[in-house]
Amino acid sequence: MGSATSIHSSPNRALSPVTETQLNSRTAGDDSSGELAQRDGHLRVYLPPQALQGQVLPFFALWKAVTFRKIEVLFPSELEIGEIYNVARNDYTVEPGKLVVEKVEVDGYLGMSFSSRRFGTTSEQVYVESNFHEPSGKVYSRRCRIHLFRPFLAVKEIPSNIRVNVARCQPLDFIHVANEGTGTIRMGIVSEEGSDLPIRESAAMSDFRKNLRSDLDTGFTDLAGAFPEQADLVGKVKEIWLRPVDLGDKEALARVKSAASSLQEAIMNNERFGRAVAETFAGAMLKNLSLLNILEQLVDYFHSVPAKKVLMINPLDVVEVGPKPAVLKVKLVYTDLANGHYEPVHVLTRVVAKRRCNLPVYRLLQWGQGD
Amino acid sequence: MLRVVGKILDIIELHKRQVKVSSQELSIRVPEGTGELCLALEVQPGVYGGKIPLNIPNVTRISIHSSPAFKREDQSIFKDDMTLGFDPSKLSKDTKMVLLRVEYLLEDRAFLDTLVQRSSHLDPQDEGDIESYWMTAQLKNLSVLQKAFARLDLRGVDFNVDVGVYEDIKTKIPHKAMRSIERAAEFIGTRDRNRLLRIMLDQRKGMDYVGGDLVKAVRELTDLFLPTRFASFLNVGLGFRYHMCVPGAEMIESILLAIPKFMTVVSRTDLSLEEPARDGILRYHRGRMRNRIEKIFS
Numbered sequence: 106m107g108s109a110t111s112i113h114s115s116p117n118r119a120l121s122p123v124t125e126t127q128l129n130s131r132t133a134g135d136d137s138s139g140e141l142a143q144r145d146g147h148l149r150v151y152l153p154p155q156a157l158q159g160q161v162l163p164f165f166a167l168w169k170a171v172t173f174r175k176i177e178v179l180f181p182s183e184l185e186i187g188e189i190y191n192v193a194r195n196d197y198t199v200e201p202g203k204l205v206v207e208k209v210e211v212d213g214y215l216g217m218s219f220s221s222r223r224f225g226t227t228s229e230q231v232y233v234e235s236n237f238h239e240p241s242g243k244v245y246s247r248r249c250r251i252h253l254f255r256p257f258l259a260v261k262e263i264p265s266n267i268r269v270n271v272a273r274c275q276p277l278d279f280i281h282v283a284n285e286g287t288g289t290i291r292m293g294i295v296s297e298e299g300s301d302l303p304i305r306e307s308a309a310m311s312d313f314r315k316n317l318r319s320d321l322d323t324g325f326t327d328l329a330g331a332f333p334e335q336a337d338l339v340g341k342v343k344e345i346w347l348r349p350v351d352l353g354d355k356e357a358l359a360r361v362k363s364a365a366s367s368l369q370e371a372i373m374n375n376e377r378f379g380r381a382v383a384e385t386f387a388g389a390m391l392k393n394l395s396l397l398n399i400l401e402q403l404v405d406y407f408h409s410v411p412a413k414k415v416l417m418i419n420p421l422d423v424v425e426v427g428p429k430p431a432v433l434k435v436k437l438v439y440t441d442l443a444n445g446h447y448e449p450v451h452v453l454t455r456v457v458a459k460r461r462c463n464l465p466v467y468r469l470l471q472w473g474q475g476d
Numbered sequence: 477m478l479r480v481v482g483k484i485l486d487i488i489e490l491h492k493r494q495v496k497v498s499s500q501e502l503s504i505r506v507p508e509g510t511g512e513l514c515l516a517l518e519v520q521p522g523v524y525g526g527k528i529p530l531n532i533p534n535v536t537r538i539s540i541h542s543s544p545a546f547k548r549e550d551q552s553i554f555k556d557d558m559t560l561g562f563d564p565s566k567l568s569k570d571t572k573m574v575l576l577r578v579e580y581l582l583e584d585r586a587f588l589d590t591l592v593q594r595s596s597h598l599d600p601q602d603e604g605d606i607e608s609y610w611m612t613a614q615l616k617n618l619s620v621l622q623k624a625f626a627r628l629d630l631r632g633v634d635f636n637v638d639v640g641v642y643e644d645i646k647t648k649i650p651h652k653a654m655r656s657i658e659r660a661a662e663f664i665g666t667r668d669r670n671r672l673l674r675i676m677l678d679q680r681k682g683m684d685y686v687g688g689d690l691v692k693a694v695r696e697l698t699d700l701f702l703p704t705r706f707a708s709f710l711n712v713g714l715g716f717r718y719h720m721c722v723p724g725a726e727m728i729e730s731i732l733l734a735i736p737k738f739m740t741v742v743s744r745t746d747l748s749l750e751e752p753a754r755d756g757i758l759r760y761h762r763g764r765m766r767n768r769i770e771k772i773f774s
Contacts, residue, residue, distance in 0.1 A: 151755050153610045155601055163595040163612040165753040188593065191618045191752070210619035214752045218593060218614075254601065272674075288599050289640070373634040374588050376507050383722060400661035403694065406735060407654050410646040416737065442599040442638075 147171055152233055152249035157288055159445045161187060162219040162251065166235060172212055175238040178204040181231055183222045183253075190216030221253055223445070227286035228254045256414065257286030258439045260450050261473060267433070269426055269458035276464065279471035280452055282437070284414050292439035293352050293418040294466045295449075300434035302456060304466060307421045310405070313393055318347050320389035328385050332378055338367050352418070353438030353449035362444040408465070412472035420467035427458030478587075478624070480534050480580050481513055491528045494520055494564045498573070501627035506588060506634060507719075507744070510536075515576045516543065519564055527554060529561035534580040538562065543573040588633065591616060592747065596637050605763025611635045611716055613745050615752040622749050630747040635716065638724050639760045642737040645697070648769035656690060696772045698735055700765070706739055709761045716745045716756025 148168040156162055162184070166176070180186075182202055189197060189204070192215065196208040209215055219233075231253055237245040262281040269276050284290050296304040306314060325343035329336040341364040351357050372379035408420035424433065433456045436449040456464075481502060488497055495517040503512045530538065538560050540549040552566040567574065593616055597609040613633055615621065621628050659678055699705060703721050712718040724738030745754050 151612065151753070153595075153597065153612070153755075156597065157599055160598060161595055163593065163614060163755075165612070165614055167753060188616070190593070190614055190616045193619075211622050211749075211752075214615075214618060216593070216614040216616070216618075216753055218595070252601070287601055369636055370586070370589055373594070373636055374506070374586060375509065376634075377509075400657050403657050403735070404661045406642075406737075407646060407649075407658070409737075410642045413643065416642065 148237060148245055148247070150235055150247040150249055152251050154250070155252040155254070156221070157441055157443045157445070158221055158223050158229075158253045158255040159441075160221060160443050162221055163217075164219060164233065164249075165190075165214070165216045166237070166247075168213055168237070171237075171239065173209075173237045174207075174240045176206040176209075176215055177236040177238075178206075178217075179234040179236075180204075180219065183224055183229070183231065184219045184233070185222070187218040187220045190214075223255065224253065227257050227288075228252070254287035255445070256284050256288040256290040256439070256441050256447075258290055258292060258437060258447070258450055259283050259285040260437070260452065263452055263454055265454060266430075267454055267456045267469065269456060269462065269464060271427060271458050271460040271462045274462040274464055274468075276468055280454070280469055281471050281473055283473040284412065287414075289414045289416060289442050290439050291352070291416045291418060291442065292437060294422070294435050294469070295351065295353065295438055296424075297434040297436050297451070299432070301431035302424045302426060302433045304419075304422050304424055304435065306419075307423050307463070307465070310421055316393045317389055320392050321346055321385070324385035324389050328381055331381060335371055335378060338364070338371055342368055351438060352440050353436055355446040358440055358444050358446050365444065408467040411467060411470065415472065417467060420465060422466050423463040424456070424466060424469075425461060426456045426464050427461045430455055430457045479583055480511065480532060481624075483532050484513060484515075484530060484535075484578055484580075487528065487530060487532075488515065488517070491564075492520075494528065495574075496520060499626045500624070502625045503627075503629040503631065504582070505631050507632040509582045511580050511582055513578045513580070515578070517574050517576055519567060519571055519574060521572075526565065527561055527563045529556070529559045530578065531559045531561070532580070534583060535560055535578055536581060537579040539577045540567075541575045541577075542568060542571045543575050546575075549574060588630075591621075592630065592633055594633070594635060596635055598638075599640075605761065607639070607760045607762050609637045609639065609758040609760070611637065611743060611745075611756045611758060613747055613754050615747055618749065618752050625749070628749050632719075632744045633747060634719070635743045635745070635756075637741050637743065637758050638738040639710075639721075639741055639758070640738055641701070641765065644762055644765045644769060645735065648766045649697075649773055653690065653693070653773050657694075660690075693772050697769065700768060700772075701736055701739060709765050710741060711759040711761070712741075712743045712756065713759065714756040715751070715754035716743045716758070718758075719744045 147170050148166065150164075150166045152164050153162060164178075180202055186199055186204055189206075191210050192206050192208070193210055196210075197204060197206045204217075206215060229252070231251050232248055233251070234246065234248045237247075239245075260280065260282050264278040264280070267276050267278045267280075294304060296302065305311075322343065325339055325346075329339040332339070341360070345361055345364055350361055368382070372382060405421050409417045411417055411420070433452075433454050435452050437452065438449045439447050441447070458464075485497065485500070488495060497515050498518050499516040501514040503514070505511075538553060540552055540562055541547060542549055547568065549567050549571070552562045552564065554561055554563055562576065593614045594612070596611040600607045600609055602608055613635075701723055706721050707718065710718060710721065719742040721739050721741045723736035724740040741758055743756065743758055745756060747754060
């Protein structure tokens with residue numbers, strides 16, 4: 106039976122890039138291990154070695170010079186079968202944790218995909234076992250392992266007061282955070298209702314983004330005109346690009362996920378459309394790069410990578426603090442590289458600064474190592 | 477993809493007293509968006525009913541060869557008012573079998589997604605000097621295709637994989653250089669006289685990374701992500717091949733920078749009835765990239 110093994114204590118354990126497969130040949134009746142070993146080269150089963158939890162997982166088997174009367178695929182309950190290829194609807198049965206294929210349509214190939222659920226732990230080793238039954242009773246077994254992981258943003262400590270050295274516009278107390286999972290976090294800080302201190306874009310970024318968005322708006326309209334068959338998709342991408350995405354909004358993330366995957370597919374299917382999309386972005390960028398010098402870009406870059414496996418989307422957004430103590434109510438919103446939804450982390454504290462200063466939000470956080 | 481093929485076969489069927497399909501093969505060149513249908517046609521003896529027009533706008537070119545001699549039969553091809561076709565009565569005498577190749581433009585590029593399941597790795601967790609991204613392609617409807625075609629080739633199925641480079645840049649640029657860049661950026665952006673003075677004093681203390689050296693280093697860093705340079709840090713293996721790379725554009729971050737966080741690498745593979753599923757590996761030589769960045773800023 107396929108199984109899941111938690112390795113929460115060592116989430117970063119490296120895996121071999123090659124799928125681990127193990128041959129267990131069981132023979133009903135006679136022992137013909139020499140023959141089985143020879144035939145081993147004719148059967149190949151593939152499952153990727155690692156993937157994000159929630160991602161679609163491909164799985165396939167290819168074989169030659171053998172015919173199987175039955176194929177069983179055993180998998181843990183955290184996996185669900187997505188699609189099955191090369192098997193007629195009446196020739197397979199699915200029950201929790203098990204797929205039984207009585208017959209493939211064209212011999213030599215079984216294709217399928219799994220969808221994976223979010224696990225309780227951030228790192229799991231999952232095994233998928235497949236048994237290929239020959240009419241003679243011989244069974245060829247393969248066991249494939251996959252490491253399924255996800256990031257986890259943990260807030261370790263929230264100070265009741267954040268004191269600010271206004272001369273350097275540098276906090277003396279920090280919100281302590283860590284990526285305690287495996288996999289990359291893409292995160293942002295958003296102010297919440299009830300906060301005395303709103304978060305806004307820095308002046309340099311604000312001008313740049315405003316102009317970039319305006320030029321992209323025009324560019325997308327031209328793109329939709331040149332590729333009317335992609336007008337719907339271009340409209341969705343435009344909407345996402347012209348308005349900041351709230352990473353904590355499940356529906357917004359689903360829209361991003363769907364638009365990103367459709368855009369990716371459209372680009373992969375049509376090189377000309379791909380070039381036009383790239384030109385639209387590059388054209389808008391080139392027109393506005395002068396508003397943001399290379400040094401400012403680099404500063405944004407450095408602070409957008411605050412720790413290992415963490416990408417911050419708005420590091421240079423600012424909170425105007427001082428001269429009076431004020432309530433800071435923010436949420437830390439995050440997603441993974443598959444744009445999966447994670448619950449935001451809410452932070453409530455007070456900022457104490459003697460004079461006014463614009464505090465970049467990345468300075469509020471101090472990143473520690475995951476457990 | 478199959479709609480154009482269906483139309484061509486319908487036209488041939490209408491002229492079955494002249495020619496009869498004995499086998500059909502299809503080759504799709506995905507990047508170009510073209511298909512090539514190759515039909516083996518039995519020429520029916522004694523009946524010559526005139527021209528067979530392939531009046532389908534997508535058809536761009538046809539060629540005819542006799543079989544098995546493989547002699548060109550160009551005299552049987554005609555073009556009337558933008559319509560291509562062929563005339564069996566103009567084939568060389570006693571020709572019993574011909575190979576008709578029809579090249580056409582694919583109507584709908586989205587056909588590929590109904591035909592092929594593509595997946596790739598999003599976030600590798602390799603700790604060493606090489607980061608590996610898996611890619612897989614699987615044919616969805618093998619039996620339908622096998623029933624229709626004796627041979628089917630899907631050539632150049634594209635895969636876009638985003639290779640993360642941000643940690644290599646961040647970890648290998650010395651802290652001193654970062655501070656210097658930060659001060660220079662702050663200097664440009666502030667009008668507060670006291671602040672300007674403080675920045676200038678701080679900058680003097682960290683003289684290692686100022687002026688020309690820093691600008692030169694940043695330029696060299698930017699150059700590393702030019703497609704031809706970045707390609708030397710990549711290696712695509714197994715059933716896939718490297719095609720190109722470009723700085724990645726992201727959906728969530730509404731800003732694009734001169735130095736990318738991701739490079740989008742396009743790899744390609746081929747599928748056929750004999751090879752309905754393939755897996756490949758894209759390897760990014762992160763260790764070599766980190767050494768290179770370290771050298772630039774040393």
